[in-house]
Amino acid sequence: MTCQDHKDLMMAYLDDEMDDEHRRAFEGHLASCPECAKDLAQFKKLKEITDGVAFVEPEDRVWNEYWGGVYNRIERGTGWILFSVAAISLLIYGGFELIEGIIQDRTVGMLMKAGLLALLGGLAILLVSVARERVYFWSRDRYKDVRR
């Protein structure tokens, strides 16, 4: 084994993640390689200091209010879904009523009615096109059945 191979093993030795056989082999190499022994001593020192660093524990108040923060997010998520569904339904209904009123209104010119119908037709074509594209890509997505 080369010195580099032993360097790869050094972390497992340092963190006590090595079986006895590899440990003995590694210690044998250390006895004959001052460079690896020096590196190991430096890494040990670094590990000691890093292990000595600990986080400040937050106050109890933070933990008491923690679930509230998660719950608010869940509640707001449901609120936004309901709000969006209702807003879209009302907009569609209101728009439909408005357009029906304009088309039936004899005082509104033909040009205005034709423009409105063209606008609606264009919107419908765009929606169908986007929906078809999504279905097309979804049906050809090779990863759609990949289990998470």
Place this chain on the structure above:
Amino acid sequence: MDGVCGQSVQVCGPDIGSKDDFETFVKQHMKAAYLTALGLVGNREDALELSQEAFFRAYKHYDQLNSKGKFFPWFYQILRNLCFSHLRKRRVRKTSSLDNVEEGGPEPEIGDHFDPETIAERNESKDRIWRAIGRLDEKHREVIILRHFRNLSYDDMAKLLFCNRGTVTSRLFYARQRLKEILEQESGASDAKCSAGEPRKGGQTL
């Protein structure tokens, strides 16, 4: 696993079908999630927000997780992606600030946001190492946090990171090597300041 990112990775997924079950689950694992986020982003307010958001997203998308046994690695991926994406946004916001561009100031580093108030029983060497951890790149910081602050074994880290044990060992080696270099650079800079007449604070060196 006794924490979401805690001692050992559980094989079975948790039951979080109802809100009550989910509340119990959150209360069991909130500390581990918060402390992991704290290690990745370096300040308390962000860690709190991001860990709560991770729980919310896990609850929202739980049905999409096919192998419930992989819940904990999946949850960890949500949490770390949120944290890293938050750090990237913060970096972009800082670099795009007009002051920096006009004055040609140095590009801010993530380590600049690693608040030393976050760590307990402070002294100069601990502050230095905490700032140095903040200057590591994401993958290297992650393995240091999981190993030193969450006390995970190599096998558990490999499960959480969806990689093999060899990758964990190698990443830890390069992370510690880089940490050593950063600390040596800092010592060099501090020695240079000292010889230029600035007073030197006492501190432990490697």
